[in-house]
Amino acid sequence: MVKIAKAPEGFTGHGFFATKLDKAVGLARANSLWPLPFATSCCGIEFMSTMSSHYDFARFGAERLSFSPRQADLLMVMGTIAKKMGPVLRQVYEQMAEPRWVLSVGACASSGGIFDTYSVLQGIDRIIPVDVYVPGCPPRPEQILDGVMLIQELAKNESLRRRNSPEYKELLASYGIQ
Amino acid sequence: MFQTIESVELESLLKEKFPGKIISVEKLYDVTVAGVHLEPIKEIIQFLFDSGFKFLTTCHGIHYPDAKERFGMIYHLHDLPRNLRIRLKAFTNADPPVFPSLTDIFPGADWMERETYDFFGFRFAGHPNLKRILNMDDMEGWPLRKEYPLEDQARFDKDDKMFGR
Numbered sequence A: 001m002v003k004i005a006k007a008p009e010g011f012t013g014h015g016f017f018a019t020k021l022d023k024a025v026g027l028a029r030a031n032s033l034w035p036l037p038f039a040t041s042c043c044g045i046e047f048m049s050t051m052s053s054h055y056d057f058a059r060f061g062a063e064r065l066s067f068s069p070r071q072a073d074l075l076m077v078m079g080t081i082a083k084k085m086g087p088v089l090r091q092v093y094e095q096m097a098e099p100r101w102v103l104s105v106g107a108c109a110s111s112g113g114i115f116d117t118y119s120v121l122q123g124i125d126r127i128i129p130v131d132v133y134v135p136g137c138p139p140r141p142e143q144i145l146d147g148v149m150l151i152q153e154l155a156k157n158e159s160l161r162r163r164n165s166p167e168y169k170e171l172l173a174s175y176g177i178q
Numbered sequence B: 001m002f003q004t005i006e007s008v009e010l011e012s013l014l015k016e017k018f019p020g021k022i023i024s025v026e027k028l029y030d031v032t033v034a035g036v037h038l039e040p041i042k043e044i045i046q047f048l049f050d051s052g053f054k055f056l057t058t059c060h061g062i063h064y065p066d067a068k069e070r071f072g073m074i075y076h077l078h079d080l081p082r083n084l085r086i087r088l089k090a091f092t093n094a095d096p097p098v099f100p101s102l103t104d105i106f107p108g109a110d111w112m113e114r115e116t117y118d119f120f121g122f123r124f125a126g127h128p129n130l131k132r133i134l135n136m137d138d139m140e141g142w143p144l145r146k147e148y149p150l151e152d153q154a155r156f157d158k159d160d161k162m163f164g165r
Helices: A021-030 A044-050 A086-095 A107-112 A142-155 A166-174 B007-018 B041-050 B109-120
Strands: A011-013 A016-020 A035-039 A072-079 A100-105 A132-134 B022-028 B031-036 B055-063 B069-079 B084-092 B096-100 B123-125
Touching: A021 A142, A021 B055, A035 A044, A035 A086, A044 A072, A044 A100, A044 A107, A072 A086, A072 A107, A100 A107, A100 A142, A107 A132, A132 A142, B007 B022, B007 B031, B041 B069, B041 B084, B041 B096, B055 B109, B109 B123
Parallel strands: A035 A072, A072 A100, A100 A132, B031 B084, B096 B123
Antiparallel strands: A011 A016, B022 B031, B055 B069, B069 B084
16 A cells, blocks of 8 residues: 655645645655664664564655764664763764754663663763653664654654754754754 | 693692692682682793693682772683683782783783773783773773762762653
8 A cells, every 4th residue: 555645734726736845845854764773772673673574664764774874864872872882872963964853762762771870871862962752661663663753743844944043053052062 | 831730639739839829729619719829820820821721711800898808800711621610819908909911821811901900990010001991981980899889869960850760
């Protein structure tokens, strides 16, 4: 069954359809996200399941995983991030081009989880801004898909000016990212 | 130079070769365990190496905060052809303790000693590259020493806003 993405609000007439540029770009972006999996532990195993045929992540237009941050739109952080891994994750984020979204999958990436200890970063939002958190230890594939769908909603409804706004620049500056 | 040592002979051989340096020898779970003085540890290991214990299974530090000699190194040696194992223990009270590096006998001791340095702060004389291996370089303290409370209540890196404990 072929499912076509729903058109955004707009005006239709004979042979034309008019809508906002924001909405058209958002539609394209949301349905062709290139995720970069940053999988460090068991949440990554759940992601492998999410990617494969049963849960079929490709349905959401995310067939193509980008293992280079340069082409990725969505950084999926899955697993425990040790403090020593922190600068690596941050560099990967900095290498991504705008617009970029971050999905924090699982308790460890979101808050350090059970690893309440000296060597583990207590949540990736200490070093990079996060758009959606997926709770669970590890979360089921359905939950990961739910998180990705929330990212799609963000992408659909994002203003084209957002990434140039002073608020966004301030957010990045608060993380020390240019 | 290859000498044959049977497991039962290990104790008498060590005591004969290093008189007064071997504190105790016992057999636990088919493994000979020898407590030895710190100074001749490298000669003892070199002697065992020449006798067939060519494999350093592991070496690591240990901290007994209440003991008379608090810091120790444990060496596990393995004689692969004859499948004999020996465990050596050497203790000291110096802080930081200094042990001889085994890197010239066993190149594999390099990372093991770095790990021990990383977690216990032990120094290894003669080690080519003694720096932290697993933890952040700018970390302070030696996490596996038993001198820290289990949890510091004043820590600032834990946030309960969304995901509480």
